[in-house]
Amino acid sequence: MPLRAPLLAVLLTALGAQTARAGEAACWFENGAVVIAAEVGGVAGDWLLDPSAPHTLLHETRAQMEGLPAVFPASARFAGVSLAGLEVTVADLDGRAPGFATPIAGVIGADVLGRFVVDIDFAPCKVRFATGAGRTPGRGTQMLRLATAGGIPVLTAAVSDDRRARQGLFAIDFSSRASVRLTAADFRPPSKAASEAPRGIAPGRLRALSMGGRLFEETSAALAPDLDQALAGALGTDLWSRWRIRLDIGRGRLWLSPG
Numbered sequence: 001m002p003l004r005a006p007l008l009a010v011l012l013t014a015l016g017a018q019t020a021r022a023g024e025a026a027c028w029f030e031n032g033a034v035v036i037a038a039e040v041g042g043v044a045g046d047w048l049l050d051p052s053a054p055h056t057l058l059h060e061t062r063a064q065m066e067g068l069p070a071v072f073p074a075s076a077r078f079a080g081v082s083l084a085g086l087e088v089t090v091a092d093l094d095g096r097a098p099g100f101a102t103p104i105a106g107v108i109g110a111d112v113l114g115r116f117v118v119d120i121d122f123a124p125c126k127v128r129f130a131t132g133a134g135r136t137p138g139r140g141t142q143m144l145r146l147a148t149a150g151g152i153p154v155l156t157a158a159v160s161d162d163r164r165a166r167q168g169l170f171a172i173d174f175s176s177r178a179s180v181r182l183t184a185a186d187f188r189p190p191s192k193a194a195s196e197a198p199r200g201i202a203p204g205r206l207r208a209l210s211m212g213g214r215l216f217e218e219t220s221a222a223l224a225p226d227l228d229q230a231l232a233g234a235l236g237t238d239l240w241s242r243w244r245i246r247l248d249i250g251r252g253r254l255w256l257s258p259g
Helices: 005-020 060-066
Strands: 023-026 028-030 033-040 043-049 057-059 071-078 081-091 104-108 117-122 125-130 142-145 147-149 152-160 165-172 180-182 204-211 214-223 233-235 243-248 253-258
Touching (some): 033 104, 043 060, 152 233
Parallel strands (some): 043 104, 165 233, 180 214
Antiparallel strands (some): 028 033, 033 071, 071 081, 117 125, 117 243, 204 214
């Protein structure tokens, strides 16, 4: 028996709501990075969440094992969410690999994270992906405005050591330990090792970081040779893990709720 138009519309609306329903999963906060179990392009494993990466990246070691080309179309499944129409780039991720208990398969970047409102609790680690505006943030939440540069979310912040200060755009980074990673060569680390440190290590310190009207003193720091040099740097998980985070790249908003 054919469905009447009004009933069909109701069913389609309900199906659409089910498709848009949020996905939630446990994650783990390891080595300064938020990690989730995911399958991207048929490659299942541990994937880093990193909005400072404009594109989703597959470690070249895994790509060689799977016989995948340098760039390929893919679908993804994680936290109860399924996506299609992705483009994955193969990259050398050896600089991100040290310190993890199991090998890292790749990085889920801003191209995927920008499709959702992403909520992250660091302790215990939990991540939620929602479409639409998401749940209303709780009391005591601060909202920061984001811009986009090179396909990644950025915000304005300022840093200072005992010699100079700099204000500029900083990427949002959930896969590096240091509160601040700097692209400017004039902010020199205390040793050569600091400039070559993996992203899970924060070997230096800065006198101060100012962001969103807040001042953070003696913050952990490292250099960021992998970032776009047009940026001042990136802000990592030594900073973000103080709060519960909501990232909405599409609407240009970042919420910080008491952790």
